[in-house]
Amino acid sequence: MEVPILKQGAVLIATFQAALSDADLNHLRMGLVQQVVKFRSRAVIVDVTAMDVMDSFASRTLREIAHMIRLRGAETVIVGIQPEVAFAMVQLGLTLEGVATALDLEEGLVYLTQKFKNTD
Amino acid sequence: MSKRESTTKDSGTRSNPNVELVRSEAPSELLRELVAHLRQNRTQLREEWVVRITETRLLTAMTKEEIFAEATSVYDSYVEALETEAFEALQAYARNLSERIIPRGVETHEVVGIVLLLRDVLARSLFAKYQTDFKKLNRILDAYEPAANRIANTVAVGFVQERERVIRQQQEAIRELSTPVLQVRERLLILPIIGVIDPQRARQLTEQLLRGIRTNRAKVVVIDITGVAAMDLTVANNLVQTVEASRLLGATVIVTGLSPEIAQTLVTIGVDLGKMNTVGDLQGGIEQAERLLGYKVEKLAEPR
Numbered sequence: 001m002e003v004p005i006l007k008q009g010a011v012l013i014a015t016f017q018a019a020l021s022d023a024d025l026n027h028l029r030m031g032l033v034q035q036v037v038k039f040r041s042r043a044v045i046v047d048v049t050a051m052d053v054m055d056s057f058a059s060r061t062l063r064e065i066a067h068m069i070r071l072r073g074a075e076t077v078i079v080g081i082q083p084e085v086a087f088a089m090v091q092l093g094l095t096l097e098g099v100a101t102a103l104d105l106e107e108g109l110v111y112l113t114q115k116f117k118n119t120d
Numbered sequence: 121m122s123k124r125e126s127t128t129k130d131s132g133t134r135s136n137p138n139v140e141l142v143r144s145e146a147p148s149e150l151l152r153e154l155v156a157h158l159r160q161n162r163t164q165l166r167e168e169w170v171v172r173i174t175e176t177r178l179l180t181a182m183t184k185e186e187i188f189a190e191a192t193s194v195y196d197s198y199v200e201a202l203e204t205e206a207f208e209a210l211q212a213y214a215r216n217l218s219e220r221i222i223p224r225g226v227e228t229h230e231v232v233g234i235v236l237l238l239r240d241v242l243a244r245s246l247f248a249k250y251q252t253d254f255k256k257l258n259r260i261l262d263a264y265e266p267a268a269n270r271i272a273n274t275v276a277v278g279f280v281q282e283r284e285r286v287i288r289q290q291q292e293a294i295r296e297l298s299t300p301v302l303q304v305r306e307r308l309l310i311l312p313i314i315g316v317i318d319p320q321r322a323r324q325l326t327e328q329l330l331r332g333i334r335t336n337r338a339k340v341v342v343i344d345i346t347g348v349a350a351m352d353l354t355v356a357n358n359l360v361q362t363v364e365a366s367r368l369l370g371a372t373v374i375v376t377g378l379s380p381e382i383a384q385t386l387v388t389i390g391v392d393l394g395k396m397n398t399v400g401d402l403q404g405g406i407e408q409a410e411r412l413l414g415y416k417v418e419k420l421a422e423p424r
Contacts (some may be wrong), residue, residue, distance in 0.1 A: 079370070083330035086365040095364045102370035103337060111370075 010042040049080030059094040079108040214278025301332035314347030322358040346377030376405035
């Protein structure tokens, strides 16, 4: 399944679809980092609004994506986690520790803007 | 009405007067005899029972008149249950009785106590009546005891079931008390928690809060637990989970109003306090929240 990745200036926006297989997630991991390299992006927003379930593999993959992207000097923000999904995740101990999160795309962009302002 | 015939060989024994005693009455016949006795002596036995109840200091929450009224209907139901062995009626009566007396503060041991006292009073009267005929007494008791035990059991269980039903109802009511998620500023929510939190209520609060964060686009939430007396392990963990889940929605949680007892609980269970942003009281919590949101509160004039 192809995940659309949009470019918005120095930020890449990847919108995850509802049912991503493990293979899809693995593919995405490499794909996103390659895109960051290609466009010299400063940040990636991963929008998971459409995901109504988040298992441990998906959660681990997101953390790995964030770590790999940080090695390229870029920031990752996960946005759009649904309340029910968030609740289920913390009960399983999947806290996405060390990865920035925001309510939605708008808030994610606000967060990044502030972050760039502080570091520039 | 079937008479159980003796199974001993009858040749030559019919003339023996002792054979008369071996002929055993059917249990139902014995029960009938015993029920008749209990009905005949109703007034006296009931009075004796009420005296024993008062002596043992049971049903202190009820007046003498109330005890007498209830004693009368319990006695009659008891005897009827012995007679008809229709325990459904007794169960219904027990539940009905419980509904009436539980609000009066009558305890389980009192209800069990009075039923056992009645059993004793009636048994004693049977001893008195059949004291000259030991074998018959035994047979009467054989009929009486299982039935009496079943009655005691039925009433006790009925009482306890009613209590449990009331408790469940109250728990439901407490859970339904909606805990408001209040917006006090743009992007700032306050969740004041008051009372007892059981795991179910804790879960409900978390779900409510997370939905509130999304609806109000909150960046900061102040959870005030000044009104919470104690917290067990499960609920403390739930609080931590609430903080973590809120972060996943992009909101920071400030917990205020931790009592010394709750602080002790959290430390004891090893909660990672680095994950928890805590401030002493609600006022301090709101002030910090405002700072986080970039507000500065400035006093311009004295109160009028």
